[in-house]
Amino acid sequence: MSISQNLNNIKSSLPEHVTLVAVSKTKPNADILEAYEAGQRVFGENYVQELVEKHDQLPKDIEWHFIGHLQSRKAKLIAPFVSLIHGVDSLKLLLEINKQAQKNNRVIDCLLQVHIADEETKFGLDESELEEILHFVQNDKNEIKNVRIVGLMGMATFTEDQNQIKKEFESLKSLFDKFKTQNPDFKTLSLGMSGDYELAISCGSTMVRIGSSIFGNRNYN
Numbered sequence: 001m002s003i004s005q006n007l008n009n010i011k012s013s014l015p016e017h018v019t020l021v022a023v024s025k026t027k028p029n030a031d032i033l034e035a036y037e038a039g040q041r042v043f044g045e046n047y048v049q050e051l052v053e054k055h056d057q058l059p060k061d062i063e064w065h066f067i068g069h070l071q072s073r074k075a076k077l078i079a080p081f082v083s084l085i086h087g088v089d090s091l092k093l094l095l096e097i098n099k100q101a102q103k104n105n106r107v108i109d110c111l112l113q114v115h116i117a118d119e120e121t122k123f124g125l126d127e128s129e130l131e132e133i134l135h136f137v138q139n140d141k142n143e144i145k146n147v148r149i150v151g152l153m154g155m156a157t158f159t160e161d162q163n164q165i166k167k168e169f170e171s172l173k174s175l176f177d178k179f180k181t182q183n184p185d186f187k188t189l190s191l192g193m194s195g196d197y198e199l200a201i202s203c204g205s206t207m208v209r210i211g212s213s214i215f216g217n218r219n220y221n
Contacts, residue, residue, distance in 0.1 A: 003031055004038035006214045011039075014208070018201055021065050023193075023211030025050065029057055031215055036062065044086070044209055048074040055081055067209055069123050072096040080104045086153045086190055086209075087113040089123045091133050094147060101146035108146065111153040111190050114175060116168040118157045127175060134179060151188030151206075152176050156196060165196055169203035176204070 001009075007022070014020060021044040024032045032043060036059060045051035046068030055064055063083040070078075070085060072093050078085075079100035088094050088110045101108040112133060115124030125133070130152075137144050154172040156165040169191055180186040192200025194213040201208065 003034040003215055007035050007038050007040055010210060010213060013198075015201065017206055019188075019207045021067065021190075021207060021209045022214050023067065023209050024054070024215065025068075025211065027211075027215050029054065032058060032062075035214065042083075044211075048077050051082075052077050070097075076100045076103075079106070079108065082108060084109045084111065084150070084188075086111045087123060088149075089113045089125055091136060094133065094137075094149075095144070098144050098147045106146065107148055109148050109150045111151050111188060112149060113153045113155075114172055116154040116156060116172050118159075118164070118168075122155055124154065130175065130179070134183060138182070148185050149183065151186050151190065152179075153190035155193075156191075156200075162196075162199065166199060166203060169196075169200055169205070173204040 011020060019042060021042050022035050022040050023044045025046040041061060042063045042065060044065040044067040045054065051064060051066060064081060065084045065086060066078055066082050067086040069087055070093060075096045085097060085108060094110065097108055097110060112130055113124040114130060115122060115126060137149060152172060152175065156168045159165065172191060173189065176189045188207050189205050190207040190209065191205035192208040194210050197208040197210055
C-alpha cells in the first residue's frame with residue numbers, strides 16, 4: 001500500500017483525542033510530502049541535523065516534534081522552530097531548552113521522558129527524579145518561563161510479551177494521572193509506536209509515534 005493509504009488506514013482507527021506523530025526519520029522529503037498531501041501535519045524526527053534540514057526544505061506549516069535523545073549542546077539548533085520535544089530526561093537539558101527558547105522569544109512545549117522499560121539502553125527519569133524536576137519548575141516559575149511541560153513520554157521494552165508492555169504502559173499512565181493533578185498543563189501522554197500503539201491507546205495514550213507502519217521499513221544507510 002502507498003504511504004497515503006497507510007496513513008489514512010491508521011488515522012481512521014485512531015480515537016479523536018489521540019494525536020498521530022508520523023515518524024519520518026531517515027525518510028526522504030518525497031515520502032514526507034506524500035504524507036503531507038494526504039493531510040498529515042505532525043512529523044517526528046530523531047536526529048537534529050536531519051530535522052533542521054527537513055524544516056528548511058519542507059512546508060512551513062508542518063509541526064515538527066523532536067523524539068530522539070537530545071544533547072544539550074544541540075538544543076539551540078531546533079529551538080527556533082520545534083513544536084514539541086518528547087524526550088527531556090534531565091533538569092540540565094530542560095534548563096538549556098529554556099535558555100534557547102528565551103533567545104528565540106518562544107515558549108517550547110516539552111514532555112518528560114520516564115524510564116519504564118526493562119532495558120538499560122533506554123533513557124528516562126525515575127519517579128523521584130520526575131518529582132524533583134516538576135517541583136523545581138513549579139517553584140521557579142520566574143526562571144523557567146520559556147518551557148512548558150505538557151506531559152510525559154515513555155518507551156516500552158522491546159519484547160513480544162504484551163503483558164509486560166501493558167504493565168509498563170499502565171505504570172506510566174498512573175504516574176501521568178498522579179502528577180496531572182498538580183500540573184494543569186499536563187495534557188499529553190506520548191506512548192506507543194507501530195507495533196504497540198493500539199495497546200498504548202487502550203492504556204491511556206494521547207499521542208502515538210508511528211513510522212514503519214506509515215512509511216515502510218527504516219533505511220539505515
